[in-house]
Structures are given as C-alpha cells and as structure tokens.
Amino acid sequence: MVKSKAMNSASSNPVNHGTPPAGTGASGSAGGPSPTFSPLYQQIKALITQSLQSGEWKPGELIPSEVELASRFKVSQGTVRKAIDELAAENLVMRRQGKGTFVSTHHEARAHFRFLRLMPDEGVPHQPENKIIEVKRMRAPAEVARLLDLKSGDAVVYIKRVMSFDGAPTILEELWLPGLLFKGLTAERLVEYKGPMYGLFESEFGTRMIRASEKIRAVSADAGAAQFLNVAEGTPLLCAERVSFTYGDKAVELRRGIYLTAHHHYQNDLS
Amino acid sequence: MVKSKAMNSASSNPVNHGTPPAGTGASGSAGGPSPTFSPLYQQIKALITQSLQSGEWKPGELIPSEVELASRFKVSQGTVRKAIDELAAENLVMRRQGKGTFVSTHHEARAHFRFLRLMPDEGVPHQPENKIIEVKRMRAPAEVARLLDLKSGDAVVYIKRVMSFDGAPTILEELWLPGLLFKGLTAERLVEYKGPMYGLFESEFGTRMIRASEKIRAVSADAGAAQFLNVAEGTPLLCAERVSFTYGDKAVELRRGIYLTAHHHYQNDLS
DNA sequence: AAGTGGTCTAGACCACTTT
DNA sequence: AAGTGGTCTAGACCACTTC
Numbered sequence: 001m002v003k004s005k006a007m008n009s010a011s012s013n014p015v016n017h018g019t020p021p022a023g024t025g026a027s028g029s030a031g032g033p034s035p036t037f038s039p040l041y042q043q044i045k046a047l048i049t050q051s052l053q054s055g056e057w058k059p060g061e062l063i064p065s066e067v068e069l070a071s072r073f074k075v076s077q078g079t080v081r082k083a084i085d086e087l088a089a090e091n092l093v094m095r096r097q098g099k100g101t102f103v104s105t106h107h108e109a110r111a112h113f114r115f116l117r118l119m120p121d122e123g124v125p126h127q128p129e130n131k132i133i134e135v136k137r138m139r140a141p142a143e144v145a146r147l148l149d150l151k152s153g154d155a156v157v158y159i160k161r162v163m164s165f166d167g168a169p170t171i172l173e174e175l176w177l178p179g180l181l182f183k184g185l186t187a188e189r190l191v192e193y194k195g196p197m198y199g200l201f202e203s204e205f206g207t208r209m210i211r212a213s214e215k216i217r218a219v220s221a222d223a224g225a226a227q228f229l230n231v232a233e234g235t236p237l238l239c240a241e242r243v244s245f246t247y248g249d250k251a252v253e254l255r256r257g258i259y260l261t262a263h264h265h266y267q268n269d270l271s
Numbered sequence: 272m273v274k275s276k277a278m279n280s281a282s283s284n285p286v287n288h289g290t291p292p293a294g295t296g297a298s299g300s301a302g303g304p305s306p307t308f309s310p311l312y313q314q315i316k317a318l319i320t321q322s323l324q325s326g327e328w329k330p331g332e333l334i335p336s337e338v339e340l341a342s343r344f345k346v347s348q349g350t351v352r353k354a355i356d357e358l359a360a361e362n363l364v365m366r367r368q369g370k371g372t373f374v375s376t377h378h379e380a381r382a383h384f385r386f387l388r389l390m391p392d393e394g395v396p397h398q399p400e401n402k403i404i405e406v407k408r409m410r411a412p413a414e415v416a417r418l419l420d421l422k423s424g425d426a427v428v429y430i431k432r433v434m435s436f437d438g439a440p441t442i443l444e445e446l447w448l449p450g451l452l453f454k455g456l457t458a459e460r461l462v463e464y465k466g467p468m469y470g471l472f473e474s475e476f477g478t479r480m481i482r483a484s485e486k487i488r489a490v491s492a493d494a495g496a497a498q499f500l501n502v503a504e505g506t507p508l509l510c511a512e513r514v515s516f517t518y519g520d521k522a523v524e525l526r527r528g529i530y531l532t533a534h535h536h537y538q539n540d541l542s
Numbered sequence: 543a544a545g546t547g548g549t550c551t552a553g554a555c556c557a558c559t560t561t
Numbered sequence: 562a563a564g565t566g567g568t569c570t571a572g573a574c575c576a577c578t579t580c
Binding site: 037065066067081084095096097098099100101 | 547
C-alpha cells in the first residue's frame with residue numbers, strides 16, 4: 001500500500017499520494033505558482049472533518065479505529081494518527097486509550113467550561129438556573145447580519161435569558177441565531193430543555209459550536225440590566241460579545257452576555 | 272535501541288531506557304500502586320526544559336538539532352521530535368523549517384500579543400507609550416504574598432505605570448515582583464528600556480514568563496484611576512488580575528491592570 | 543484473547559535554508 | 562551540497578478496556 005511519495009498520483013484513491021502534480025483538493029493549480037500542497041495527514045484530517053460535519057459519525061459516537069481508517073484511506077496508521085492528533089487538539093474528537101476515539105459533544109461537564117468562563121470567586125462552579133425572558137423571530141439588524149454573515153433583514157431567532165447562581169441573577173444574555181438553521185426553536189423547547197444550550201443546538205438542530213471569539217468590555221448597567229440583575233443603574237458590568245463558529249469556520253451564533261462580577265470573575269489562562 | 276520504559280533509575284544515563292524488567296504490566300504489584308513511569312519522550316522533554324531553565328540555551332538562540340539531541344540522549348529522532356513538538360505547542364521553543372529550533376523570546380512581535388490582549392475596536396494594534404509612575408521596594412502584603420507564594424512581609428518590587436495608545440491613557444497597571452529575583456530593578460532601568468517589560472525581565476533578570484492566569488472583572492473608576500486614565504470617577508473599567516509563571520510553574524509576577532474599554536476591548540478566543 | 547489507542551524505532555524522502 | 566525540520570511508512574511492543 002503505497003510507500004514513498006514520488007509520483008503515483010493515484011486514481012480512485014481519495015488522497016493524493018503523489019506530490020508534485022495535481023491531486024486531491026488543493027487549490028488553484030492551473031499553472032499556478034504555488035500548487036499549495038498539503039501534507040497527506042492534512043488531507044486525511046479534512047476527510048475526517050467532512051465525515052464529522054456530514055453527521056456520518058454523530059457527537060458522542062465512536063469513530064472507526066485508526067487501523068480501519070488507515071486501511072480505508074490507504075495510508076499508514078501513523079498518518080491517520082497524526083490527523084486525529086490535531087483533531088483532538090482542536091477538541092473535535094476525544095481519544096480514550098483502550099476504547100477508541102469519540103466525537104466530542106457538548107453533553108459533558110468537560111466541554112461545558114470551555115465556553116462558560118465565569119467562575120465564582122470562592123467555591124466550586126455550580127450549574128446555573130436558567131430563566132427564559134423572551135424568544136422571537138425577527139429580521140437581522142445590520143450589525144447582527146454582518147457578524148453572522150447574513151444579509152441585513154434575513155430571519156434570525158432572538159433569545160433573551162437570565163442565568164442565576166444560587167438564586168442570584170448573574171448573567172443577562174441575548175442571542176441571535178440564523179433563522180434557517182434553527183427553524184423549530186421555540187420558547188417551550190428552550191424552557192423544558194435541561195443542560196447547556198449548546199447541547200440543545202447540537203442534538204436538536206445539528207449545529208455544533210466548535211470555536212468562538214469574544215470581545216470583552218466594561219459597561220454601566222442600564223435600566224434593563226439593572227432590573228434583571230437586581231443591581232443599581234450604573235453598576236459596572238462585564239460585557240462579552242461572542243461570535244461562535246461551526247465546521248468550516250461558519251459563524252452561527254452571536255451572543256451578548258452581561259455579567260455581574262461582584263462575586264464572580266471571568267477566568268482566562270494565557271498560554 | 273532500548274525499548275521499554277517503566278521504572279526510573281539508571282546510572283549515568285540521562286534517561287531510563289533499558290530495564291526490560293519483570294513481566295509486563297501487573298506483576299506482583301500489591302504494594303506499589305503507581306510506579307510513576309513516564310514515556311521516554313516526556314523524560315526527554317523534561318531534560319530539554321531543564322536546559323532551557325538553566326540557561327544552557329538562551330532565549331532567541333538555536334538549540335541542538337533533533338539528530339544531535341537524539342544521539343546525546345541515545346533515543347531515536349522521532350522521540351526527540353515528539354518531545355520538541357510539545358515544547359513548541361507550549362510556546363517554549365519555535366521551530367523553523369530548514370533552520371532549526373529556537374528558544375522562544377519575548378523580544379518578538381509574535382510573543383507580544385500573547386500577553387497583551389487589549390485591542391483597538393478599529394484599526395491595527397499600536398505599540399503603547401509607557402509612563403512609569405512609581406517604583407519602590409516594599410514588604411509583601413498578605414494577599415500579594417499568597418499569590419506569589421512568598422511569606423507575608425518578604426521583599427517585593429512594586430511598579431505602577433500608565434500605558435497610552437495614540438496619546439490616550441488606556442491602561443493603569445500595578446505590578447508586584449519577588450524582590451529576590453529582581454534585585455537591580457530601578458525606575459531608571461524601566462524608563463530607559465524600550466519594548467515589552469517581559470523582554471526586560473527576560474534579558475536583564477533571567478526570568479522568563481511562560482504562562483499566566485487572569486481573573487477579569489468590571490469595576491468603577493476610583494479617584495486614582497479616574498485621574499490617571501483621564502475619565503470621570505465611576506466610569507466602568509475592566510480589571511484584570513494576572514499571576515504569571517515561569518519554568519516549573521513558579522509564580523513570579525502579580526499584575527493588576529485597569530483597562531479603559533471605551534475604544535478598546537479585551538480579545539479572547541475560545542477554542 | 544482481542545481490539546484500541548500510545549510509545550518507540552529505523553529508515554526513506556521532501557521542503558526549506560544556508561554554504 | 563549539506564544541514565535542519567517535516568512527512569510518511571512499517572513494524573514492534575506497551576497500556577488499557579472489553580469480552
């Protein structure tokens with residue numbers, strides 16, 4: 001099964017063992033100056049990612065073993081291994097020695113803290129209580145459309161909720177989601193669902209968040225925030241504006257969180 | 272050569288190969304629950320880290336090639352490679368194809384943005400101007416001592432400064448450093464030094480920050496902050512309390528930054 | 543005992559940089 | 562041409578989990 005890489009551009013083979021010339025995917029070509037090679041393991045990684053995205057292997061499920069994937073793609077186990085190593089580093093899959101490799105899911109305490117960075121100043125993190133304030137469909141304002149890569153006026157789902165820790169309202173959150181991706185999303189469904197919202201998105205709407213980018217600022221509590229968080233107007237609050245992405249770096253959520261940081265803090269590790 | 276791992280002992284040999292000891296796995300056991308073995312590449316990684324810490328290879332310098340290290344440690348190149356892979360992932364070294372592997376340094380734009388997360392809302396990041404307000408030696412307050420793993424009352428260096436972007440004061444920062452590690456640190460040295468403070472610490476005091484943990488809150492501008500940042504008292508500001516660590520996870524800096532987020536934001540990527 | 547991921551080796555060749 | 566990191570292979574064995 002293939003050994004070196006010179007030549008051998010292959011045929012029905014899903015990957016390009018060859019090197020110089022054409023081959024799978026790759027970009028431009030056509031006399032281009034840079035054929036934009038990608039290493040074999042990157043191509044394998046892309047193929048696996050495709051299977052994840054298409055739902056061939058669903059969150060929580062076991063994916064085929066390294067040996068099987070190697071045989072399927074006609075490459076060595078080491079190459080598959082390196083591809084999966086990167087996917088594991090990006091939290092798309094989780095390896096478990098002796099058991100296999102599983103598709104990551106938001107239905108886990110582990111994945112939980114990746115996206116909720118607010119920690120109590122003392123004690124261990126609790127599961128917040130969740131109160132839905134409002135759910136509606138609307139046309140995307142220009143700013144929302146821009147960040148979600150939609151056209152201004154496209155349908156979006158708007159959600160407003162308050163999260164409390166030990167009975168103390170702490171987070172006021174607004175979300176905007178592309179209407180097309182979240183058609184059946186209703187207030188009832190949100191209220192009855194227990195657990196992290198990303199788990200609901202993943203299970204019920206097939207949209208899995210894999211990466212996010214946040215911009216954080218300090219703001220003053222306006223009348224609304226003051227009311228929902230039970231603080232005086234003008235109280236300093238932390239504002240986190242998040243854009244979340246799914247496979248293919250597609251933006252699929254805009255979230256604006258207002259955090260009361262009197263007894264909590266936003267935890268961040270620089271490494 | 273050499274194949275198994277397990278155990279730790281050996282003689283003049285820097286790593287523990289050999290020792291094909293008793294039967295695999297279980298063995299008598301009963302007593303020792305965990306022999307605390309570590310894979311060969313982890314041991315190599317530890318040895319390389321030691322050389323970095325001891326200054327055998329200084330920031331910015333080239334470390335020996337993979338082939339040479341493999342020969343020195345009497346392991347295969349692949350094993351050295353895996354060790355260096357992890358060090359590169361932790362930003363302790365940087366690989367450059369065709370040239371070699373270099374010790375990371377803070378004297379680089381690249382390392383710069385790892386620890387300064389405040390970005391302008393529009394436009395590209397600028398180099399801030401730096402104004403030293405105060406430098407003094409003092410005894411560590413209880414809280415500072417606790418976070419720096421010192422004894423209350425131990426000597427610390429205290430620094431207060433303001434950083435401005437395009438002439439606008441934006442960051443008010445206080446630092447506490449262990450007195451023993453920063454003996455010759457004076458206001459003059461700080462003022463005359465151009466570039467990131469971590470570069471000075473690294474070059475002049477041999478202390479390299481490799482990791483940090485931040486807790487972020489929203490606060491109200493008090494009289495002092497209002498004065499230095501040229502805002503009204505009560506203005507909401509972002510407060511980032513950072514503890515930085517050097518090799519061996521030793522805490523060596525406490526930093527409390529007050530950020531004006533009117534035209535800047537704290538950028539954070541969740542992945 | 544069989545299957546899975548994890549470690550280690552040895553050798554080949556590729557891509558990039560410098561001499 | 563020589564040296565360095567980067568990719569790929571093939572095979573061996575280890576550690577963990579399940580049957």
